[in-house]
Amino acid sequence: MTNKLNLNNLTKSEEDYLKAIFQLLIEDASVKVGNNQLADYLKVSPASTNNMIKKLKAKGYVVSEKYGKLDLTEGGKSVAVRLIRKHRLWETFLCNYLNFTWDEVHDVAEQLEHIKSRKLIDELDRFMDFPKKDPHGEMIPNANGEYSIVPKITLSSLSEGDVCQLVAVNDGSVHFLKYVSEIGLALSSEIKILEVREFDKSIRIKFDNTIETVTRKFADNVFVNKVV
Amino acid sequence: MTNKLNLNNLTKSEEDYLKAIFQLLIEDASVKVGNNQLADYLKVSPASTNNMIKKLKAKGYVVSEKYGKLDLTEGGKSVAVRLIRKHRLWETFLCNYLNFTWDEVHDVAEQLEHIKSRKLIDELDRFMDFPKKDPHGEMIPNANGEYSIVPKITLSSLSEGDVCQLVAVNDGSVHFLKYVSEIGLALSSEIKILEVREFDKSIRIKFDNTIETVTRKFADNVFVNKVV
DNA sequence: TTAATTTGTTAGTCATAGCTAACTTTTTTA
DNA sequence: TAAAAAAGTTAGCTATGACTAACAAATTAA
Numbered sequence: 206m207t208n209k210l211n212l213n214n215l216t217k218s219e220e221d222y223l224k225a226i227f228q229l230l231i232e233d234a235s236v237k238v239g240n241n242q243l244a245d246y247l248k249v250s251p252a253s254t255n256n257m258i259k260k261l262k263a264k265g266y267v268v269s270e271k272y273g274k275l276d277l278t279e280g281g282k283s284v285a286v287r288l289i290r291k292h293r294l295w296e297t298f299l300c301n302y303l304n305f306t307w308d309e310v311h312d313v314a315e316q317l318e319h320i321k322s323r324k325l326i327d328e329l330d331r332f333m334d335f336p337k338k339d340p341h342g343e344m345i346p347n348a349n350g351e352y353s354i355v356p357k358i359t360l361s362s363l364s365e366g367d368v369c370q371l372v373a374v375n376d377g378s379v380h381f382l383k384y385v386s387e388i389g390l391a392l393s394s395e396i397k398i399l400e401v402r403e404f405d406k407s408i409r410i411k412f413d414n415t416i417e418t419v420t421r422k423f424a425d426n427v428f429v430n431k432v433v
Numbered sequence: 434m435t436n437k438l439n440l441n442n443l444t445k446s447e448e449d450y451l452k453a454i455f456q457l458l459i460e461d462a463s464v465k466v467g468n469n470q471l472a473d474y475l476k477v478s479p480a481s482t483n484n485m486i487k488k489l490k491a492k493g494y495v496v497s498e499k500y501g502k503l504d505l506t507e508g509g510k511s512v513a514v515r516l517i518r519k520h521r522l523w524e525t526f527l528c529n530y531l532n533f534t535w536d537e538v539h540d541v542a543e544q545l546e547h548i549k550s551r552k553l554i555d556e557l558d559r560f561m562d563f564p565k566k567d568p569h570g571e572m573i574p575n576a577n578g579e580y581s582i583v584p585k586i587t588l589s590s591l592s593e594g595d596v597c598q599l600v601a602v603n604d605g606s607v608h609f610l611k612y613v614s615e616i617g618l619a620l621s622s623e624i625k626i627l628e629v630r631e632f633d634k635s636i637r638i639k640f641d642n643t644i645e646t647v648t649r650k651f652a653d654n655v656f657v658n659k660v661v
Numbered sequence: 662t663t664a665a666t667t668t669g670t671t672a673g674t675c676a677t678a679g680c681t682a683a684c685t686t687t688t689t690t691a
Numbered sequence: 692t693a694a695a696a697a698a699g700t701t702a703g704c705t706a707t708g709a710c711t712a713a714c715a716a717a718t719t720a721a
Contacts, residue, residue, distance in 0.1 A: 218708065241668055241669070249708090250711075251668080251669070255670060271669085272668080272715090272716055272717065273669095302560055303552075303553065309552070313550045316548045320544045320545060321544065322544070324537065329531060444678090468698070469699070477678090479698080480700080480701080483699070483701085488677095499699085500685090500686055500687065501699095662721100664719100664721080665718100665719080665720075665721090666719070667716100667717080669714100670714080672713085673713105674709100674710075674712105675711105676707100676708095677706100677707085677709105678705100679704105680703100680705070680706105681704080682702090683700100683701085683703105684702095685699080686697105686698080688698085689694100689697080691693095
């Protein structure tokens with residue numbers, strides 16, 4: 206093993222960039238990540254990302270050729286996964302012990318994930334008895350950075366008559382999360398697709414004796430397990 | 434009330450400076466705080482503190498005249514007390530729930546105290562059932578920033594034959610904290626002063642059937658309640 | 662296949678927060 | 692009370708990580 210003993214001497218910004226690249230890479234595994242795309246995602250200028258990418262390349266976390274697309278080294282991935290582990294463990298703690306709701310956790314976890322202490326996060330993990338999933342249904346990497354990537358299918362990919370179980374929601378938008386909980390959907394909710402309307406791809410669903418119509422955009426952000 | 438609704442738009446550095454000034458002010462209430470003293474305490478150059486003080490004066494947190502000593506406004510004190518509340522609540526959490534020891538908590542709490550979320554800290558407080566003291570015996574300010582300042586007497590101020598109870602330890606040094614727990618002293622330990630040696634002011638103490646000799650410097654950092 | 666558009670890069674600026682070196686004011690003490 | 696020491700201030704530098712504006716390369720479309 207090339208155990209370089211990552212001292213994690215990274216700034217908050219450097220960490221944010223690595224995590225962002227990682228998430229863009231897995232979100233759309235087919236397409237490589239570009240500089241402008243990253244700038245967009247992080248809501249900074251392309252000049253800023255270009256600058257930071259140079260630094261991260263020099264430090265050995267990122268690889269790319271001039272005018273080429275970005276990729277992470279093993280070291281870069283490892284930093285990103287550890288951040289995701291911290292983020293998801295904190296979200297779990299906030300929801301399960303401190304009465305936070307889905308839509309409240311993200312901003313605070315975004316701060317907490319940058320706290321540097323191996324013991325802190327491993328003890329938090331132990332305290333909660335090593336949870337496997339965060340409150341949005343996403344897998345939590347273990348202390349060695351290992352985690353199973355469950356192939357995610359969206360509610361929008363199903364057809365009339367299908368029955369599924371909610372396994373995760375995209376936690377990228379506070380408005381979306383609020384909406385999901387307001388209509389009464391929760392993890393493990395069993396959802397039946399009543400109708401998919403050709404006109405606008407809106408979907409009529411039934412869960413817990415509630416019938417709702419949701420938009421295609423909404424259904425794209427809901428991840429499910431097909432049951433029937 | 435002049436409730437300016439403190440948006441807490443302060444950087445980590447600004448917060449650190451305000452907390453440092455507050456602590457220097459109460460640690461030695463008789464003497465006002467000077468620029469070089471602050472620089473020393475924060476381990477930065479006097480030029481840096483001078484610069485920051487200017488900014489904090491402009492923002493209305495600090496008052497001082499040119500070449501004069503420093504003081505905090507009500508706003509400045511309020512920021513500092515909130516930081517101390519956060520610091521002590523996190524220390525309590527780390528010790529009581531995450532298996533941290535006295536000497537391990539400080540660095541991590543120093544990071545955690547800068548997390549910005551009113552809900553986070555108030556919920557953490559509730560989760561622990563509103564603790565009154567941190568693991569070192571220091572009072573924890575409540576959600577309104579109120580806390581009783583218990584007049585602290587040091588072990589070194591007692592005389593032969595006195596009996597006291599350990600109520601707090603100065604948490605400024607990791608080495609000291611390690612030492613305290615290694616010899617077996619803990620909060621509430623009952624300590625009897627057997628002998629105060631004139632030569633070097635070292636003190637022979639007895640607690641839990643242990644007899645130890647401690648230096649004057651050590652005894653200066655141990656705070657007690659006189660029992661007999 | 663050339664022109665237009667998108668994407669990536671560079672140069673130069675700004676704010677924050679540190680630094681050293683030089684200087685001024687205040688305090689101490691000889 | 693004058694000289695020395697200590698304390699406070701200022702000027703000018705550095706690095707980080709943003710930014711805009713201008714430009715170059717690559718991709719897409721006519």
